[in-house]
Amino acid sequence: MDPILILYYSRHGSTKRLADAIAQGAMAELSSMEAKAASASFVRPEVVVRSVASLNINSNSSSEQGSGEENADASLKEANPNAAPTVTLQELEQCSALALGSPTRFGNMAAPVKHFLDSTSSQWLKGSLINKPACVFTSSSSMHGGQESTLLSMMLPLFHHGMVMCGLPYSEPALHHTRSGGSPYGVSHVALDNAVTLTEDEKSLCIAQGKRLANLASALWHANNQETTHGA
Numbered sequence: 001m002d003p004i005l006i007l008y009y010s011r012h013g014s015t016k017r018l019a020d021a022i023a024q025g026a027m028a029e030l031s032s033m034e035a036k037a038a039s040a041s042f043v044r045p046e047v048v049v050r051s052v053a054s055l056n057i058n059s060n061s062s063s064e065q066g067s068g069e070e071n072a073d074a075s076l077k078e079a080n081p082n083a084a085p086t087v088t089l090q091e092l093e094q095c096s097a098l099a100l101g102s103p104t105r106f107g108n109m110a111a112p113v114k115h116f117l118d119s120t121s122s123q124w125l126k127g128s129l130i131n132k133p134a135c136v137f138t139s140s141s142s143m144h145g146g147q148e149s150t151l152l153s154m155m156l157p158l159f160h161h162g163m164v165m166c167g168l169p170y171s172e173p174a175l176h177h178t179r180s181g182g183s184p185y186g187v188s189h190v191a192l193d194n195a196v197t198l199t200e201d202e203k204s205l206c207i208a209q210g211k212r213l214a215n216l217a218s219a220l221w222h223a224n225n226q227e228t229t230h231g232a
């Protein structure tokens with residue numbers, strides 16, 4: 001089975017915290033599936049955590065606007081020395097499932113994530129992501145600062161890719177009582193000044209999201225594989 005890809009952009013580390021917790025959930029579910037598998041036919045996929053490269057705007061302008069993402073690669077490494085390796089298009093193409101995360105920026109995904117998605121025409125043409133499950137996640141500084149619109153914005157290109165979107169069902173207890181992040185559209189974190197760790201509810205929802213993604217990835221992958229075998 002192909003790897004499950006957890007892909008994020010994070011400038012200050014908050015979105016990365018969500019990515020790591022989702023990966024933890026996915027790995028826990030795969031371990032449990034492996035333990036329950038009656039035969040050696042269960043092929044455990046890798047869970048691969050990757051980041052989206054920052055935009056390196058090479059502006060000669062001394063204006064305020066030019067200073068935003070400029071030198072972003074260098075400062076991203078300084079701000080986030082533990083950032084996951086940068087994703088390749090091949091890794092995206094070969095995943096069995098995708099969790100995609102971005103900080104909330106003006107109620108939308110961050111430009112580097114959009115830029116990365118805009119580079120996936122070839123995968124769209126080939127239909128590489130069709131019928132693969134996907135979920136989205138975000139971190140914002142304020143509670144009502146646009147998390148849900150950001151999550152929805154990230155879903156749109158994934159629908160165009162033919163992915164099967166998976167959010168979180170209300171059977172997850174934390175969805176009912178969270179006073180921070182977490183929504184049926186995907187997991188989230190209210191980061192305030194980005195120094196705050198995930199709350200218990202945010203963390204448990206990330207674990208649940210990772211488990212759900214791993215389950216769907218395995219179910220769809222096996223269904224598609226069987227279909228191929230029978231059709232051959």
Ligand SMILES: Cc1cc2nc3c(=O)[nH]c(=O)nc-3n(C[C@H](O)[C@H](O)[C@H](O)COP(=O)(O)O)c2cc1C
Pocket residue numbers: 009010011012013014015016102103104105106107108139140141142143144145146191192194
């Ligand atoms: C350009 C820009 C726009 C932002 N827009 C919002 C916003 O609309 N709502 C909000 O709550 N936070 C907003 N933020 C704050 C980030 O979403 C927040 O700090 C987030 O946790 C950063 O995630 P990271 O630590 O993964 O980089 C914005 C930050 C920047 C730099």
